Amino acid sequence: MLNVLAAGVEPSWYLVLSSALFAIGAVGLLIRRNPLVMFMCVELMLNAVTLSFVTFSRMLDDIGGQAVVVFVLVVAAAEVVVGLGIIVAILRRRPDATADDLALLKG
């Protein structure tokens, strides 16, 4: 442990952390049934990706990775707004609805 502390942080550690966050978000998206919590897990996965973008930007010494994160932020905000609108529209009619019940669009 002391060796690790003395060696200093490697940029690849951030990537390992990022993949761990992404995996936790993916598992949460699969095992949870509440649509709101599933949405939060999607945010978790998006954040893991932005973290790896920033890390790659640092490893390659290129500002392009940070510029892409701005677009990810904008798309995430738009996605949250529309997604929460859908969830509000559904849960207002059926407050107990879980992801299993949402087969209303099925033909």
Place this chain on the structure above:
Amino acid sequence: METFVFLVAAAICLIGALGVVLSTNPVHSALSLVATLFGVAVLFVAQEAHFLAAVQVIVYAGAIVVLFLFVIMLLGVDRAENLKVDPLVGQRVAAVVLGLAVFALPVVALASTDWEATGALSNLGSIADAAVPDIEGIGTALFTRYVFALEITSILLAIAVVGAVLLAKRSPRPADMLVDLPVRTDTDAASLDDAAGAEGPEDATADSPAAEEGATS
């Protein structure tokens, strides 16, 4: 020093992420999400991305999580969910196995490249250049090379606003948009159908979906 910051921030991130997934109450999930987002912001600062760290705290922790909490409170769905029962037998085991695979894939790929990143550079500029701060570099990139993408994201945001207003509108039926009628749920409408005579013929045709279907068919 960066090692210490990384370890603390990574622990906050992972605990927050597990809290999001494992909390039975959606409010606790949202608060755990704040912890994770804040930890990611700290990691941004540790990697010299100061502008993105500020944006992360303002937009994500400030706006998006507040939006989540607002929806939770608005709908009153903040009661605990029973996580003990597995609705689909074996689904959780499969999900955890898949999650481990998702975690292992980038790590193995990274190990195969000797923990180094390779790839083509964008030639937009260096982040190590102290004369050009990161905010200036990002601004230059957004308004030169990515200017069309930036304009398209503004259109995307405008569409998202219109879509959210339409989706969250209380009465999706066109008749209710023209006449200022009180909002009714489906059960109310069904009971109104029975008592349509008392309600008056005009109101009944404008209000009940069954009557509309009968008129069009």
